[in-house]
Structures are given as C-alpha cells and as structure tokens.
Amino acid sequence: MDPATFRRHGHELVDWIAEYLEHPERYPVLSRVRPGEIASALPRHAPEAGEPFDAIMADFERVLVPGLTHWNHPGFFAYFAITGSAPGVLADFLSAALNQQAMLWRTSPAATELEEVTLAWLRRLIGLPEAFEGVIYDTASIASMHALVAAREAAIPGVRAKGLAGRPDVPRIRVYCSEQAHSSIDKAVIAIGLGHESLRKIAVDDAYRMRVDALDAAIAEDRADLWLPIAVVATVGTTSTTSVDPVAAIADVCEREQLWLHVDAAYAGVAAMLPSHAHILDGADRADSLVVNPHKWLFTPFDLSAFYCRRMDMIRAAFALTPDYLMTAEAGQVKNLMDTGVQLGRRFRALKLWMILRSYGAQTIRQHLSAHIQLAQQLAGWIDAHPDFERLAPVPFSVVCFRWKPAGRTLSDEALDAANQRLNDAVNQTGEVFISPTKLRGRVALRVAIGHIRTTEQHVRRVWDLLQTHAHAS
Amino acid sequence: MDPATFRRHGHELVDWIAEYLEHPERYPVLSRVRPGEIASALPRHAPEAGEPFDAIMADFERVLVPGLTHWNHPGFFAYFAITGSAPGVLADFLSAALNQQAMLWRTSPAATELEEVTLAWLRRLIGLPEAFEGVIYDTASIASMHALVAAREAAIPGVRAKGLAGRPDVPRIRVYCSEQAHSSIDKAVIAIGLGHESLRKIAVDDAYRMRVDALDAAIAEDRADLWLPIAVVATVGTTSTTSVDPVAAIADVCEREQLWLHVDAAYAGVAAMLPSHAHILDGADRADSLVVNPHKWLFTPFDLSAFYCRRMDMIRAAFALTPDYLMTAEAGQVKNLMDTGVQLGRRFRALKLWMILRSYGAQTIRQHLSAHIQLAQQLAGWIDAHPDFERLAPVPFSVVCFRWKPAGRTLSDEALDAANQRLNDAVNQTGEVFISPTKLRGRVALRVAIGHIRTTEQHVRRVWDLLQTHAHAS
Numbered sequence: 001m002d003p004a005t006f007r008r009h010g011h012e013l014v015d016w017i018a019e020y021l022e023h024p025e026r027y028p029v030l031s032r033v034r035p036g037e038i039a040s041a042l043p044r045h046a047p048e049a050g051e052p053f054d055a056i057m058a059d060f061e062r063v064l065v066p067g068l069t070h071w072n073h074p075g076f077f078a079y080f081a082i083t084g085s086a087p088g089v090l091a092d093f094l095s096a097a098l099n100q101q102a103m104l105w106r107t108s109p110a111a112t113e114l115e116e117v118t119l120a121w122l123r124r125l126i127g128l129p130e131a132f133e134g135v136i137y138d139t140a141s142i143a144s145m146h147a148l149v150a151a152r153e154a155a156i157p158g159v160r161a162k163g164l165a166g167r168p169d170v171p172r173i174r175v176y177c178s179e180q181a182h183s184s185i186d187k188a189v190i191a192i193g194l195g196h197e198s199l200r201k202i203a204v205d206d207a208y209r210m211r212v213d214a215l216d217a218a219i220a221e222d223r224a225d226l227w228l229p230i231a232v233v234a235t236v237g238t239t240s241t242t243s244v245d246p247v248a249a250i251a252d253v254c255e256r257e258q259l260w261l262h263v264d265a266a267y268a269g270v271a272a273m274l275p276s277h278a279h280i281l282d283g284a285d286r287a288d289s290l291v292v293n294p295h296k297w298l299f300t301p302f303d304l305s306a307f308y309c310r311r312m313d314m315i316r317a318a319f320a321l322t323p324d325y326l327m328t329a330e331a332g333q334v335k336n337l338m339d340t341g342v343q344l345g346r347r348f349r350a351l352k353l354w355m356i357l358r359s360y361g362a363q364t365i366r367q368h369l370s371a372h373i374q375l376a377q378q379l380a381g382w383i384d385a386h387p388d389f390e391r392l393a394p395v396p397f398s399v400v401c402f403r404w405k406p407a408g409r410t411l412s413d414e415a416l417d418a419a420n421q422r423l424n425d426a427v428n429q430t431g432e433v434f435i436s437p438t439k440l441r442g443r444v445a446l447r448v449a450i451g452h453i454r455t456t457e458q459h460v461r462r463v464w465d466l467l468q469t470h471a472h473a474s
Numbered sequence: 475m476d477p478a479t480f481r482r483h484g485h486e487l488v489d490w491i492a493e494y495l496e497h498p499e500r501y502p503v504l505s506r507v508r509p510g511e512i513a514s515a516l517p518r519h520a521p522e523a524g525e526p527f528d529a530i531m532a533d534f535e536r537v538l539v540p541g542l543t544h545w546n547h548p549g550f551f552a553y554f555a556i557t558g559s560a561p562g563v564l565a566d567f568l569s570a571a572l573n574q575q576a577m578l579w580r581t582s583p584a585a586t587e588l589e590e591v592t593l594a595w596l597r598r599l600i601g602l603p604e605a606f607e608g609v610i611y612d613t614a615s616i617a618s619m620h621a622l623v624a625a626r627e628a629a630i631p632g633v634r635a636k637g638l639a640g641r642p643d644v645p646r647i648r649v650y651c652s653e654q655a656h657s658s659i660d661k662a663v664i665a666i667g668l669g670h671e672s673l674r675k676i677a678v679d680d681a682y683r684m685r686v687d688a689l690d691a692a693i694a695e696d697r698a699d700l701w702l703p704i705a706v707v708a709t710v711g712t713t714s715t716t717s718v719d720p721v722a723a724i725a726d727v728c729e730r731e732q733l734w735l736h737v738d739a740a741y742a743g744v745a746a747m748l749p750s751h752a753h754i755l756d757g758a759d760r761a762d763s764l765v766v767n768p769h770k771w772l773f774t775p776f777d778l779s780a781f782y783c784r785r786m787d788m789i790r791a792a793f794a795l796t797p798d799y800l801m802t803a804e805a806g807q808v809k810n811l812m813d814t815g816v817q818l819g820r821r822f823r824a825l826k827l828w829m830i831l832r833s834y835g836a837q838t839i840r841q842h843l844s845a846h847i848q849l850a851q852q853l854a855g856w857i858d859a860h861p862d863f864e865r866l867a868p869v870p871f872s873v874v875c876f877r878w879k880p881a882g883r884t885l886s887d888e889a890l891d892a893a894n895q896r897l898n899d900a901v902n903q904t905g906e907v908f909i910s911p912t913k914l915r916g917r918v919a920l921r922v923a924i925g926h927i928r929t930t931e932q933h934v935r936r937v938w939d940l941l942q943t944h945a946h947a948s
Contacts (some may be wrong), residue, residue, distance in 0.1 A: 001560035001833065003496040010488035013564055014481060017571040038587035046595035050835035053561065056828075060568075064825075067584030071573045075893050079581070079799070084573030086475035087527065088485055092570035094534075097759040099545045099558030107553070109505045110541030113512035121520035138612050139819045149665060163669020164638035165702075172640035183797040184818055190792060191623060191816050193667020195637020228639075239799050262569070295819075301570040303821055318664060323657040324913035325713050325921070329899070334509045342665050344658055345613045345769075347777055351538075354530075359475065361524035381874040420689045425803070439798035447799070460637045472840040 001053070009053045016057070021072060021086065024454070028431030029073040031066065038067040041307075069434065075456040077463055078436035080239075080267050081451030084301035087359035091352035092301050100348040104326060105334035108348065110336055115350035119306055121357055126272040126292065129285050132308035135315075135340040137347045140266035141184035143291035143307035144233065146341055148175060148188045150230035150289065150314035156428050160318055164193050173198045174222045174229045178210035178245055180238040182264060197360030207394050208243035208440075210234065212250060219257055231260035234287070236280050237268025240438040240447070241393035241401050244268070248283025255286065259312075263290040266305070268397050270298045271373070273366055280396070294353055297369065297451050299360065306350045372398040372450045375460045379448060382464055388471060392440050398450040401440060404471045417444040426470040433463045475527070483527045490531070495546060495560065498928070502905025503547040505540065512541040528909055543908065548928040551937055552910035554713075554741050554873075555925030558775035560832035565826035566775050574822040579799060579808035582822065585812055589824035593780055595831055600746040600766065603759050606782035609789075609814040610823045614740035615658035615759050617765035617781040620815055622649060623664045624763065624788035625705035625734030634792055638667050647672045648696050648703045650720055652684035654712040656738060673861065681868050682717035682914075684708065686724060705734035708761070710754050711742025714912040715867035715875050718742070722757025729760065737764040740779070742871050743774045745847070747840055754870070762788075768827055771843065771872075771925050773834065778823045784791070846872040846924045849934045853922060856938055862945060866914050872924040875914060878945045891918040900944040907937045 001009070041063045044145045071082060084092075092388070117133030137143045152159055157168055164170055173194050177185050179201045189199045200222065203214045219229050232254055234245040247263060254261040263269075263284050269292030271277040284290055285355035289309040294300035309315060320339040322331065337346045357365075376398040383389045383400065388405035391400070403420045405411075421444050438445050448463055475483070515537045544555060558566075578586035593608030611617045626633055630644055638644055651659050653675045657756050663673045674696065677688045693703050706728055708719040721737060728735040737743075737758050743766030745751040758764055763783040770772035783789060795811040796805065811820045831839075850872040857863045857874065861881035865874070877894045879885070885893070895918050898911045912919050921936055 003492050006495065006560040006564075007488060007492040009564055010492060010567075011485055013567060014484035014488055017568065018477050018481040018744060020571065021480065035583075035804060036587070038584055039591050042588070042591045044594070046592075046599060046831040047835045048837050050753065050838050050911050051832045053564070053829075053833060056832050058562075060825075064584040064588065067582070067587065068572060068574065069581050069583070073580075082573065082575070084570055086480040086784050087530075089567070089570045089573075090480075090483055090527070093484075093487060093563070093567035094491065096558055096566035096570075097494065097546075098542060099556065099563075099775050100542065101545060101556070101776050105509065106504065107543050107545075109507050109509075110512055110538040110540070113510070113541065114516070114538065116884070117513050117516045118520075120518070125520060130535055139817045141817045141819070142616075145665075151666070155660065159667075159669065160664050161670050163647070163663070163672055164667040165641070165669075165672075166645045167639070168642075170639045173637070176777060183795055183800070184816075186795055187793055187816050187818075189637070190634050191619075191666060193626070193633075193638040195633065195639075198637055198639075239797070295602075301573050302575050303819055319661055321657055321660055323713070325910065326657070327911075331510060338605045342619055342658075342661050343613045343615045344661075345615070345777055351534075355527075357520040358525045358530050359527060361521045363522050364524050436799065437801075 017089070021472050023090065024070055024072040025074065027068070027070050027073065029070050029075050029434035030431070031069045035066045038063060042103065045111070063105045065249065074452050074459045075433040076452055076461065077448045078434045079327050079449060080296050081449045081455065082296055082302065083299045083451065083453040085299035085356060085453055087355045088299060088301045088352040095348040095351045098348060102346040102348060103338040103344050104328055104336045105330060106328050111346070111348040111350060112207065112335060114354055116335065118350045118353045118357065122306055122353070123308060125362055126269055127278055127281055128290065131310045132290070133312040134306055134308050135337065136301040137305045137307050137341065140264065140291045140293050140305045141187060143305045144184050144262060145191055145263060146307060146315055147262040147289040147291070148231060149192055149318050150311060151262070152192060153314045153318040154260060154311065155228065155230040171226050171228045174227045175199050175231045176202055176215055176218060176229070176234065176435055177233040177271055178202050178204050178235060180204055180208050180240055180243060181233055181235050182239050185233050199282040204243070206239060210245040210250065212246055212253060215250065215253055219253070229257060229259055231262060233262045233264055236263055237264035237397060240440060242268055242397045242399045243393065244280050244396055247281065251283040251286040261287040263287045265292050266293040267296045270396040271397055273362065274369055297358055298365065299453055300352055304353060312340065368453055375450050375455065375457060376400050379464060392445050400448045401438065401445045403444065403446055413443055420444045420446055422469055423467065426473070427463065427466040430466055433466060434462065485909045490932050491563070498544055498546040499852060500546065501542070501547065503544050503549045503908035504902050504905070505543045507541045512537060513604040544727045548926050548930065548933045549907035549937065550926055551924065552908045552921045553923060553931065554770050555923045556770055556776065557773045557925065557927040559773035559830060559927055561829045562658055562773060562826040564844050569825045572822060576820040577812040577818050578810045579804060580802050584810060585820070585822040585824060590809065591830065592824045592827045596768070596780055596827070597782060599836055600743055601752055601755055602764065602782055606764070607786040608780055608782050609811065611779045611781055611815065612777045613765050614738065614765045614779045615661060617664055617779045618658050618736060618738060620704060620766070620781060620789055621736040621763040623666055623792050624783065624785060625736070626666060627788045627792040628734060629702065629704040645700050646834050648701045649705045649707065650676055650677050650689055650692060650703070651677050651707040652709060654678055654682050654714055654717060655707055655709050656713050656889055671851040678717070682712060682715045684724065686720055686727060687693045689727055691726065693727070703731060703733055705736060707736045707738055710737055710739035711871060714914060716742055716871045716873045718754050718870055719869065721755065721761070725757040725760040732816040736763040737761045739768045740765055740767040745843055747757055747836065748843055772839065773830055773927055774826055778827060786814065803918065842927055849924050849929070849931060850874050852931065853934050853938060866919050874922045875912065875919045877920055884891040885908065887917055894918045894920055897941065897944055900947065901937065901940040904940055907940060909937065
C-alpha cells in the first residue's frame, strides 16, 4: 500500500471509527448471528491477487460487523464492562505503526522505560509502595501464572533446573484461594505443573470474602497431611460479586506461614485511586505480587495487564536466560523485558496507558470510577426497594448481583433458576443491553456490571426497566 | 475525548504515521539514547488534570521518538527483521476501536470465526492438512508452551488434576530439541514444571540441523536411565542460522517412540508458501503441533502467533474449564477461544491477518518472500567472493551468518571474536543499519537478517559496504 493510499484509507478509517464510537447504540449489544454464520459467509481460500482496501472494508461492514458483540455499547453490562477509550485507541494505532518489539532494552528503549514510568504512575495512584516493581503482561491470566511460578521458585529448591517430576524431595504442593477466585488461578496451577488438586478453595463468608479461619484450618490440615503450602491468592473484586478478601488478615497468615501472597485485583484494583476505596488494598503492601488490569476499569483497549511484584528477582530467577543471539553490551545496566517472563516479544503497550493517564488525568478517572460506583448503588437501591427482586450480594464497586423472586409466591429453587435464566435471555434479546448471569451458592444470579465510560443513569435505568418488564412477561 | 476531538487527532495521527512510514530512514535505526535517559525525562507522577492530546503528542515526539529503535527502517537487519505493513496497521487501529474480547464465541462471534477462517487460509497456503486446527496466541513462546502442556497431558495420566509433584508414578521427564532451538523452549519447560534439565539439547550437523542419530541415541539412553521422553521440538528456521531440522526423519522417531512432535516454524514457516520452499515442511503433516508467526515474516504488526494442532483436544483437556460466570447457552455448539489455553482474554488479532492476506494476496506475499531470499543469496555471494570475509552457515532463507577473517593474517579465535564484535558495533553506530550478532560453535558471528518489506538491494548493498569499510578501520 503506497503512502497516498495509506493516507486515504487512514482518514476514511478515522471517520468510520469516529462515527462508530459516536453511535455505538445503533447496533444490538449482543451479536445476533448464529454459530457458523460468519465463517460460512467467507471464502475458503485466501485470494491469490491483492484486493482494494475499499472492498475489504465493505466486507468488514457486511460480514463482520453483524458478528460483533459491542463492548463499546453503553448497554454492555456483562462480565466486566470495559472501555477502549479514544486516547487509548489512538495510542494503539500509533503502537501498531511503530511496531516496537521490546524484548530487549535496545530494541525499544522508549517502550522499556515508558513501561517502568507509567507503571510507577499507576502504582502511586493506587497506593502501592515503591518496593513493587512492575511489568506489563497481556492478561491477568498470564500475570497470575507468573506470580505462581515465582512462588514455586521461592518455595522449592532447584525447581528451575529440576522441575517437579521424579523428585522424592518435593511433596504435593498447595495453593489457596477462595471459592470465588477467578478461573485463571485454576488454569495457572494446571499450566505450571502443580495440578488442579493443588488448588484448595477456601470457603467464603456471607459477603463472599475468604474466611481466614478456614484458610488457617486448611493450611494446618494440609501441613499435617504433608502437603507443601506455597501460596495464597487473595482477590480484591471477585468476578461474580466483586467481594474483597481480607487482604491484611491473609497477609498475616502468609507471613506466619511463609507463603507467597498474590493479590488478584484485576478488576477492582484501580478503585484504590478513590479516597473512599483506598482501603481495599489495605495489607496489599505486604503482598508479594499483585495484578491490576487497566484494560478492565481504566479505559484501556484490551490487552494490558499490570503486574507488580516485590520480589521480581524470583521471576527473573525463574525465567532469565540469554541465548547468544540476544546478548547485548548493556546487559546488567538495563532492564530487558524478556527477563521477566515466558514471552520473549513484548508490544509497546505502555504507550496507551501513558496517553490515557495524561489525557484524562487522575481526577477525571476518579470521577468516572465514582460515577460507576454511584450508578451501581442506585441500581442496588431500586432492587432493594422492589418486592419482586432480591439482591444477592453487597455492592462494593460497580457490579450488582440479584434475582427475580416474586413476592407472595413460593417457587422452588429450580423454578427460580429457570425463570431468572429466561429473564436474563429475554432482556439480552432486546438488543438494548447485554447482561451475563452467574451462580451464587449454586443458584442463578442476574448480574449487572457497570464499567463503560459512556454508560449513564439513563442506561442503568433502561436495564432496570427491561428487567421489570420482562419479569412480568416471563 | 469528544467525537470531534477524536476525529481531529485521528486525522493528525494518520498524517503523522503516513509521514513516518514514508520516511523511516530519517531516524537512526538503533536508538542512541543512554539507559535511563527516557525515564528521567518524564515526570514521576501521573497528572491530576487532563492534558490536551497535542501536548501528549509533542512529548511523544520530543521524549519518546529518540528512544525508538526503528523496526520499520529498511536498514533493520537484526534478530528477525519484521514488518508492520500498512493494512495491518489499519486493521490494528480498527481492532483497538472495536475492543473485542473474544474469550467466548458470544463475546465476539466475528473474532472467533474470523480466526478460524484466516488460520485455515494460512494453513492451506503453507500446505498443512485439514487435520490441524488453529488458534491465535500472542507469541511463539506462548504457543510452544501450550504445545508442551499438550504433550505433558498426552503422556502423563492425571497430570491436569494431580500435577507432577509428589508422584512416585511420574519419573523425570525429557523433551528434546537441537542445540540451535529457540530459548522459548527452555522457558517453556521451566514454566510448566518440567525443569530446565528436562530439556536435552541434541547435537547438530555441519549445517546446524538436528542430528537424528544423536536424537535416537539420546532417547535410548534416557529410557535406559528411566527418564520419560514426552516430546521433540523440531525447528524450521532456527534463530541463529535459520537451519531446518529434518522434520520427516524426526517424525519417524516420534511415531516409533510415541512422542509429541512440535514444529517451531515461527520465522520460516511462511516460506512454505513458495513452491521452491514447500519442502521445508515435509513431514510436518505428521507433527502434533506447529507454530508460525505472521508477525515475523508475514507483514503483520506484532503480536500474532498462529498455533496449529492436530490434537487440540489435548489442549482443551488441559485447559477447558467453565466457571459459573462464563456459562453460555451455545457451549458445545461453538468454539470458545478461552478453552484453548491459559489466557482467558483474546484480542481481535485475526482482523489484521485477514486484511493483510486480502490486501496483498498470496502472489504478492510470495514475491516479497522470494525477494528477501534472493537478497540474502546476493549478500552471501558477495561474502563468499571476498577474501576477508567468511560465511559461517548455509542460507536457506533470508538470514546470512558470516564473519570478518582477513586473508593472509593469522588471528586467534579471541582476537577474531573481538574484532567482529567491534565491527558489529561500528556499523550499528552509523545509524544506517542495525545488525545483531550471534555465536556459532562458540565464536562470534555477524548476522544480517532480511525481512522488512521496504528493504531493497540498495539497503543490503549498504550494509555490505559499511561492513567492508569498518572492517578496514577496526
């Protein structure tokens, strides 16, 4: 593509994107295509001859756009609602054009050092001490996997060299998290060879927080049974209810038991920027590692996960190795990102975090976070006041869990589950909103997650209206 | 950022990028900043108040651009030279704006199904059979890690549940690769708990290809010593010399020994699109998995790694698990990308591969690959014809390894190493080219990797001129 053509299509694309971001509500939130519909509309083979970009964009609009689920829609209330904000989108465009690959300091001093600077900015904003060094990964799944590799490295002599198999000196290993922890912790223990049974899930209290007494008991029981406890994962903002584990009390346990403490604050960690919510990270200063995802609630286009570690030397002890073709004169004087993890290649992700933090400024970001929390409180209030709905969990942040439960009628749990699943699906079929359910104590729970920057009271009011309307219809 | 402002800055950015991509040679290839220079030029804290995008872009130009190493410069000959082509850059811009997170089919049917379609296109282009299912990861490091997890899953009963530790029924494990295999294989065996010693590196022949007789002997020896061999990693295009392991003969061994065969074709795999080079994947149809990186030699902005697997059920057996908050009605009828690996979140990477394959078409891509290979042959010819330079490896693709070794003078190996390292650094200091050395049989080797789409004979001639000039000076 010659420069003039790039310019022309670039300008057209800016206009397309501007229009798209201005009117995300023109599309149904949740795509209405059927499985296989997109694939069957596309040719089976790549073309032999090149095609004009206009034709490709036309197919994009015709075939692919109907297959998008619109994460940019202000009626997106499913999972964790996220935002790819305008400064972040521009930064990612620039990042793609620069095509930096920051495996070594010398292959991108700017990406390497901007990562350090922006992660320090974010660290100070959420109140973590200087002792935490940061690195950017793609996802919290990868960040938590690295945390557990570091825990393994710290706990098991020679594990980098000798691994875990065929070693009579290494007993069965335990990692602890609550029943409400994220599935990425399950995948991490599987991936790194500890096995799924190594993950012991600790019971939660009425507010879905890890019970420290149960953690204590589990560790004692495991030690008696000759398991080797190595780590605890505490969650600040669990996925289903955004409950906050008692990090300080868990840190006490970890100090006493000499266990690695990893804090999964992927969703809620940024809320510590708010004076009202700074306490959510109480005790996290004593954690060994923590993950927070700017791509969740910090208006950053997917993907950018910030991993902080007080013992990054353990990550390096596990992973640093320099083959002949990656030797550089400045090794030892600089940070080479390849030393902090599995991935050799690293995108220039810091650029978007830098542009977003500067473009909004901390004040405006706090205002958006507060507004989301406020909207969730409003919704919780409406639910609490309604005789036919029941709230199922506290609302510490911007997610509300509840269910339809009609007053004056006795329905079995199974009937309530089925009715709530139908209600969930019915409001999604309107195309105006998208919610995703979960289960709490084994029962279907409706769940509204507020997190998109364009979501206003009007949108929250609308999902609530739809829920009431369809509850009556179903 | 309001829509009008986004539009304005978007258009300005298109012009900036167009100008940048038109004149990448205005900058020194390798950044000239000193360690810490970028970080110290930036404030210690994020701003409280938002700043205009113009101010941010001004700082980007003033502070960050001098810290870029220009992977877009046609004089970039280091590592593997890569290209973030114009259609790919536009696609990544669109992808950032759409902000799809394709963990589940329903969270982006378009991203999920386009991934399947484009990976099938690429699979057919490189001649792999239908039996290979594809998935996109960020990097080959992650792809190869997943391959070895699958090998572990296939070989060790109950490993997902029970892991590797504290199991008298699981002996020490072996994985094999050549001495020239990529460091990502080392990191993978460490990450997944096999330990670095589990990786046995097999000697290579004169052309840096794995010796199958040595592989045979190693497996026999290990079996006798009660190690459990589980996998062999064959490389098609090793990092130092781009040598090609004898995949078909290795496949014979793997079939006989019942070992997982993973083919690391991250760099060279795309060359199988050329009739002249289709043979490089001979035998790969019998592999269990293969990785090829469009972000290396297929003009795709970093990151996009294509992983193909004949036994994706083993990846799913290891990783598929669906927590309550990710249940969907269509589970079982659709592919949910989260089931194929550690990462839950998935970017819409297929969009750029689709736009690139369509925009260039297979013919033009083949022409570019051929041109790069041709340029490397030319350079190899010049080196072979020069009395003071010595070529150190065959040139099957677009990378040339050689060293300065003056005719008629006897220099110790150490003196030659030092002189070649000085020569490497001297040509890099010109700012016109960037090369990165390696070591071959323990000695410093210069290395010119041709892979950028804008690299022409003029640039290759220039690096050769600079090498000759500075060889005399040093």
